[in-house]
Amino acid sequence: MTAPTVISLRGATKQFGGLVAVDNVSFDVREHQVLGLIGPNGSGKSTTLNLISGALPATDGDITLRGGTITGLPAREIARKGVSRTFQLVRLLPSMNVLENVMAGAVFGHRRRWGASAERHALQVLEKIGMADKAKASVGQLTYIDTKRVELARALSGETEVLLLDEWLAGLNPTELTEGIDLIHQLRDEGRTIILVEHVMDAIRSLCDTCVVMSSGKKIAEGSTDDVLSDPEVIRAYLGDDDA
Amino acid sequence: MNMKKGDWKNLGWGAALLAFAALLPLTGDGYLISLGVSIAMYVVLATSWALFSGPTHYISLATAAFFGVGTYVMGSGIEYISYWALLPIAGLIGGLIAALVGLATLRLSGVYFVIFTLGLAEMTRQAVTWYQNQTGHKGTYVLTDLTDPDIYWQLLVLAGLVFLLGWAIGRSKLGFALRIIGDDEDVARHVGINTALSKVALFVVSGATAAIVGAMIAPRFIYIEPATAFTPMLSFQVVIMALLGGTGRLWGPLVGVIPFTLLWEAISSSFPNQTTLLLGLSFLAIVYLLPGGFVGLYDRLKGRAARRSAMA
Numbered sequence: 001m002t003a004p005t006v007i008s009l010r011g012a013t014k015q016f017g018g019l020v021a022v023d024n025v026s027f028d029v030r031e032h033q034v035l036g037l038i039g040p041n042g043s044g045k046s047t048t049l050n051l052i053s054g055a056l057p058a059t060d061g062d063i064t065l066r067g068g069t070i071t072g073l074p075a076r077e078i079a080r081k082g083v084s085r086t087f088q089l090v091r092l093l094p095s096m097n098v099l100e101n102v103m104a105g106a107v108f109g110h111r112r113r114w115g116a117s118a119e120r121h122a123l124q125v126l127e128k129i130g131m132a133d134k135a136k137a138s139v140g141q142l143t144y145i146d147t148k149r150v151e152l153a154r155a156l157s158g159e160t161e162v163l164l165l166d167e168w169l170a171g172l173n174p175t176e177l178t179e180g181i182d183l184i185h186q187l188r189d190e191g192r193t194i195i196l197v198e199h200v201m202d203a204i205r206s207l208c209d210t211c212v213v214m215s216s217g218k219k220i221a222e223g224s225t226d227d228v229l230s231d232p233e234v235i236r237a238y239l240g241d242d243d244a
Numbered sequence: 245m246n247m248k249k250g251d252w253k254n255l256g257w258g259a260a261l262l263a264f265a266a267l268l269p270l271t272g273d274g275y276l277i278s279l280g281v282s283i284a285m286y287v288v289l290a291t292s293w294a295l296f297s298g299p300t301h302y303i304s305l306a307t308a309a310f311f312g313v314g315t316y317v318m319g320s321g322i323e324y325i326s327y328w329a330l331l332p333i334a335g336l337i338g339g340l341i342a343a344l345v346g347l348a349t350l351r352l353s354g355v356y357f358v359i360f361t362l363g364l365a366e367m368t369r370q371a372v373t374w375y376q377n378q379t380g381h382k383g384t385y386v387l388t389d390l391t392d393p394d395i396y397w398q399l400l401v402l403a404g405l406v407f408l409l410g411w412a413i414g415r416s417k418l419g420f421a422l423r424i425i426g427d428d429e430d431v432a433r434h435v436g437i438n439t440a441l442s443k444v445a446l447f448v449v450s451g452a453t454a455a456i457v458g459a460m461i462a463p464r465f466i467y468i469e470p471a472t473a474f475t476p477m478l479s480f481q482v483v484i485m486a487l488l489g490g491t492g493r494l495w496g497p498l499v500g501v502i503p504f505t506l507l508w509e510a511i512s513s514s515f516p517n518q519t520t521l522l523l524g525l526s527f528l529a530i531v532y533l534l535p536g537g538f539v540g541l542y543d544r545l546k547g548r549a550a551r552r553s554a555m556a
Contacts (some may be wrong), residue, residue: 076433076435076437080436082433084507087430091430091431092431093424095426095427096423096427104431105435107420108421108436111437158435
């Protein structure tokens, strides 16, 4: 028995003038699946994520969430329908403390709460990611991995259906990386549906059920993580022709 | 809405201050009362301006446009409709214009928005002048039996309402949404906030308020013409006063308005040609010395005191 499809891309295309950043890309993400979106730099992974989250409008193609079309909807409506994300460069709300940052997701996200209930829920999420003790800290005082945690908590606190992580593990030192991978593992074990754009190979191997590989805007491979990573064409895309 | 103990205390303080301010006309001193009218007027304008511009960081120079529209609503309607009906009508028209302007321009980023709002005031002024030239009117008379104390009390009531509204917004989802928008509009969109609608809502509040103030002040002008009703200086003064006080707190603009108005009054009576110099110097002082206004200064001092007591 297969789980129902949550996110589905059909021929998603994004053009910037003459440059086709995402070229006719199609794939499905099923419930409880962790899908890795990988490929060399500039291959269109982040742009694909931006099309799903509504940060950029697609030039062509269809994106659906549980069968309903979300192509062309503004980011705020896609967020309300249950897609939330973190950003490639961490974006926190500098004038607010940690708790308020997380509440932003709880108040306006997919499942909306307000007042004491939003605060309680935000605290629970902070507890889960191990930051309850820093709820009142200002975001300027946080270490790098903690800023990433807060952003993740904000994305989770709206009880989102799909989580989009844009290089969430990038820039972490080796100790932090282990913590980070454990944290995503924990989310995976909870049965969340996650699409992650990632470069860290260890993370991809241990976290992703399936991978979609992109190169120059096109999807060049799709399948279980092990199969995809040993595919000669994928290796060629990453390392060039000589090493394949 | 659940009220905390501190909320009741603040509310009590606000009411007491307002009641105390309402005693001013009892002095019978015409100069003091007229100064009071100016201060009350700028408190309302600067506070409502900061409700929108404070959290969003959009600098609006449209105050004069809304104020002038309110003045003209009063000027053209007073012969036909009662004064009291014209106040809400001025507010409605001001709010409507703000909604239209907001929907058209709040997608613009910072600088373009500033220029547009400045242009809006000028355009409205030119439109009214053109209309008057076409119809042969040169100005409009607003004749009422309202005295300075009446106008002063009306402005105080309006100030009270603006503070109440600002306090309610600050505790609402809308207020939270605006703070998020002010911090990072992209994040706001991605957590599910309707950023355009939130900004327009607050712009409407400040536009409607400025129009009501214009309508209230019109009887004081007696004779209104475009140059006085739409003076761009008003927009700049409101911005400077609000920034001088600081937009981080509801009471910020208030503590900017009072010293600025007194200083402005002193300078314009002794050195009438140097008022713009004051405006320029205040702006420099804010930028270099008081980046968060008096509110920012207060917060910094409080933070320093807290750190000192933590270390001791």
